[in-house]
Amino acid sequence: MNPIPLVDLKAQYQSIKLEIDNAIQTVINETAFIKGKYVVAFEKAYAEKYGVKNCISCGNGTDALFIILKSLGIGVGDEVITTAQSWIATSEVITQAGARVVFADIEPEYYTIDPEQIEKKITPRTKAIIIVHLYGQSAEMETIKKICDKNGIHLIEDCAQAHFATYQGQKVGTFGIAGAFSFFPGKNLGAYGDAGAILTQDDALAIRMRRFACHGALGKHDHEIEGINSRMDGLQAAILSVKLKYIEQWTKARQEKAQIYNQELSNIKGIRIPKTRPETQHVFHLYVIRCERRKELMDFLQTNGISTGVHYPVALPFLKAYEYLGHSPKDFSEAYRAQNEILSLPLYPELDHSSIVFISQKIKEFFNGTK
Numbered sequence: 001m002n003p004i005p006l007v008d009l010k011a012q013y014q015s016i017k018l019e020i021d022n023a024i025q026t027v028i029n030e031t032a033f034i035k036g037k038y039v040v041a042f043e044k045a046y047a048e049k050y051g052v053k054n055c056i057s058c059g060n061g062t063d064a065l066f067i068i069l070k071s072l073g074i075g076v077g078d079e080v081i082t083t084a085q086s087w088i089a090t091s092e093v094i095t096q097a098g099a100r101v102v103f104a105d106i107e108p109e110y111y112t113i114d115p116e117q118i119e120k121k122i123t124p125r126t127k128a129i130i131i132v133h134l135y136g137q138s139a140e141m142e143t144i145k146k147i148c149d150k151n152g153i154h155l156i157e158d159c160a161q162a163h164f165a166t167y168q169g170q171k172v173g174t175f176g177i178a179g180a181f182s183f184f185p186g187k188n189l190g191a192y193g194d195a196g197a198i199l200t201q202d203d204a205l206a207i208r209m210r211r212f213a214c215h216g217a218l219g220k221h222d223h224e225i226e227g228i229n230s231r232m233d234g235l236q237a238a239i240l241s242v243k244l245k246y247i248e249q250w251t252k253a254r255q256e257k258a259q260i261y262n263q264e265l266s267n268i269k270g271i272r273i274p275k276t277r278p279e280t281q282h283v284f285h286l287y288v289i290r291c292e293r294r295k296e297l298m299d300f301l302q303t304n305g306i307s308t309g310v311h312y313p314v315a316l317p318f319l320k321a322y323e324y325l326g327h328s329p330k331d332f333s334e335a336y337r338a339q340n341e342i343l344s345l346p347l348y349p350e351l352d353h354s355s356i357v358f359i360s361q362k363i364k365e366f367f368n369g370t371k
């Protein structure tokens with residue numbers, strides 16, 4: 001058996017090589033490097049697939065979140081609530097905008113922010129909540145939306161891991177005031193470099209975000225405000241437009257692979273397979289199991305040529321970056337337990353059936369042989 005990586009971006013490139021190579025060459029021939037018609041075309045295509053009025057492209061997913069916060073006027077004196085379990089991009093943008101990060105614990109079964117914990121953290125200074133559809137699965141949007149509406153708080157969705165995931169049939173990224181997307185190469189829809197986008201139905205906000213992302217100017221020299229430089233480049237847009245045609249197919253493949261894992265791993269004592277929230281379409285950016293003997297299992301799989309990952313080994317409140325908040329494990333007991341047990345198994349659309357069976361066999365062997 002060849003080594004099995006956690007993700008294999010080359011396999012996907014090989015499957016669409018001609019189209020991608022053509023798209024890249026065309027952009028270069030036309031020197032449409034920054035913004036330009038390929039970026040406009042991708043924005044239009046992405047917005048249409050979501051049935052949303054505005055898509056604002058930008059440099060990456062972190063910028064997408066930052067641009068939303070800044071364009072909502074969130075800054076010094078404000079608080080923004082977010083989940084204890086995510087990548088640091090979700091929370092660092094809050095601080096960079098000038099506001100205070102307030103963490104809330106997760107739902108242990110689904111790893112997304114716990115609505116009950118949100119309510120406990122709301123103060124008169126709370127201006128927004130950034131929820132994360134972690135690993136490809138929607139947060140509990142019905143309750144969260146109610147909480148936001150009741151308290152007059154902006155709902156911002158971090159959809160970096162959940163392109164085209166749904167909750168009660170509605171696509172994530174369309175529940176709140178704005179949805180932020182990353183097209184980092186390893187995401188479900190990935191560029192060949194950094195890229196990001198924001199979706200919103202709010203036309204006035206869309207204009208403010210477009211302006212802020214581009215030096216505070218909509219035209220060439222009309223700088224109404226100071227902004228930042230966060231643009232998608234033409235090569236990434238052209239690549240993403242090609243890949244967008246395949247996203248349904250790739251999502252389906254991820255879901256099928258996850259099903260195979262579920263079947264193979266369902267009766268192993270010592271691990272827990274991921275649970276899918278009812279009424280959702282999980283798009284399996286990551287296939288995350290729980291295991292108390294994680295380190296041993298990881299090492300065992302690695303010696304058998306199987307790469308795994310941990311997303312993420314330290315929950316956000318416990319990172320050095322947030323030491324100043326003075327949190328202890330009991331403040332976020334579910335995120336703390338999860339950080340020591342979660343394990344991401346290889347998953348990508350091109351991963352073949354026999355590899356999944358092989359990985360599963362090795363996991364069974366680990367638990368049988370050592371019990």
Ligand SMILES: *Cc1c(COP(=O)(O)O)cnc(C)c1O
Nearest residue numbers: 060061062087089090160182184
């Ligand atoms: C990847 C990711 C981001 C940041 O996206 P970049 O494009 O890398 O800036 C934000 N939030 C989550 C949950 C992510 O996984």
